[in-house]
Amino acid sequence: MKGVDQLRRSDCHYAVASGEGFSFPEAVESGLGMSVPSREFDGLCIAAFGNSAISSQFAADACGRSGILAHVASEGRLPGWAGLGTLVLVVSYAGRREASEALAEAKSRGCAVGWISSAQIGDAEDAVSVLPEGLSSSDAVGMEIGVLSAFLGKNGRIGPRDEVEASLPGLKEYRDVLAGGSVPVGLEDLRGKVPAFYALTDAIASARSWKAAFEPFCPMTFFGELTEFDHNEIVGWCSPNGFAGDLRMVVLRMSGGLPELDRTVDCMLEVLGEHGREVLVIEFEGGLASAELKAVMLSWIASGIPEVEDRWQAWG
């Protein structure tokens, strides 16, 4: 996987050749360029496991924006309507046992099936894409996003693919800015704490990505939705919670394109501030799909900042 080449020392604050997340755009691009099969289907159901839930949620959200009903099967629980005419896509980069079980269940119901993995989780004829082994977490997620988008586009659902293709130039540009040292401050302080990441419901894959990216570095991580937060969780976060001083709240701020949504988030942050709650807000520019991809990429870069800095120091 060709990532961003190591930049001149004078131009670069972070060693980028192997930093987690920095080759995410190229991973997405590779996925988009992969050969994918044609399938006929009416209904679409995506069952994903592990970090593949991030890419699958992104694809499902993109489907929704494009007018395609796509169900995300949490824990592999297929809906009652999944049957003849339904395509069940199972995504598991690592090749979890539950993924194979979900495929078998789908087949038993007469569903058409497809799978995406680095392992042989199903019959070869049902593979949508066999991914390379040994990818980093961020590259695996990126490649899955690309493959899912390509597959949907190949089969007449072009909206998601178009969104991802259009986002790539901006994503690479954003990556280059990050590689130059312009990473939002405060992210390295999340390590060892208990952070909760919040994003818009229609971009929830990004919050899920941040939760996953920080899992290796925190005792627990959580994610949640805006603006649902305003109707319940805001009460808890406005309280002192004195016995849990390690709680951290992070808002991944993107524009949903609706002024009332932006105003609601503004007012939410004001209320939290008035009740003494500090919130780390990270803004992402662009349309929702573009902003969400940037947020996913930054989650992996941000979680790996200390290691990148160590490498940079080691190079003297």
Added chain:
Amino acid sequence: MAGLGIRDQVHNQLEDLEGTMEWGSGRIDCDNVILCGMGGSAISGIVAADCFMEASPVPIKVVKGFTIPPWAGPRTVAVVSSYSGNTRETLSMYEAAFRQGCRIIAITSGGTLGRWAERDGVPVGKVPAGIQPRQSLGYTIGYISSILRMCGCGDIGGDVRRSLPGLREYRAVLESPDGPAGRIAEALKASVPVFVSSGPMQAVAFRWKTQFNENSKKVAFCATEEELCGCMRSRPEGSYSIVHIGDDPGVRERVRGFTESIGAGFVDVPAGGSCVFESMFRMILLGDYASIGVAESLGLEPEPVIPIRDLKGKLASIIPPGGEERRWAAEAGSPNLCR
């Protein structure tokens, strides 16, 4: 309803449910159903959708936010639920549903949603005023279940009727001074709770999260086993309790193992019950009472939700609810009417 304390509101949820389970009759021919709501109204949709999901031949999607999916149209039944009738996101979803030609059914105590529904000839499942939105769960689950039955999603009425006697007995246990609600409240009052579950109980864990935030005034989270147990196994600085809700022994033991590895408190809450619906509602009642118990043990009033009030005040000063009403003429035979 005026003057009912929150414990009474929790108590009445079974009777509220029983009173709305048989609402409406006939069949609504549709391709899919969207359940539109926020907060307490959304939870009813989440719980109901989970009860029906694995058997329903009709797709059911819970929608939260300012818009509805572009694929929703004339063959979609949009259940638009807002207890107050003034929730901004829900009003926006109502407008979108109207614009996209969905068949709308409203659930509300009145407010702007009630006015719009009356103006547009939209059927309304009426909820009485004077209770906390989060405690209107019984009414709204009953209405939503009736609507899903009419839409061909299945019928849980039999399960509900068979469960009610057992649920009433369980409620009496929960209301006793030394019942499980009190013990759970005691175990959780000085920590941040994390509610962990699998399968249909995920909706219940979500309910517990919101109830502990609103009633107990503390941060609370919910997660599946996979979401929780993938984290680094180190001791957090703060005080946390992991609460397993459900009856799966494998999940229980894995969650217990994770909890021990991080030095957090572990609370196991077996659901019991003779069917999925009964298990879920047993746990809903338990969570409601336990969250109130935590508030009372900390000397807090469970009912007021001041930050939500503050937020609504800020938003009202910008645009009043319904202040951006569109003009929709109610027409006889409109596709927006569910007959």
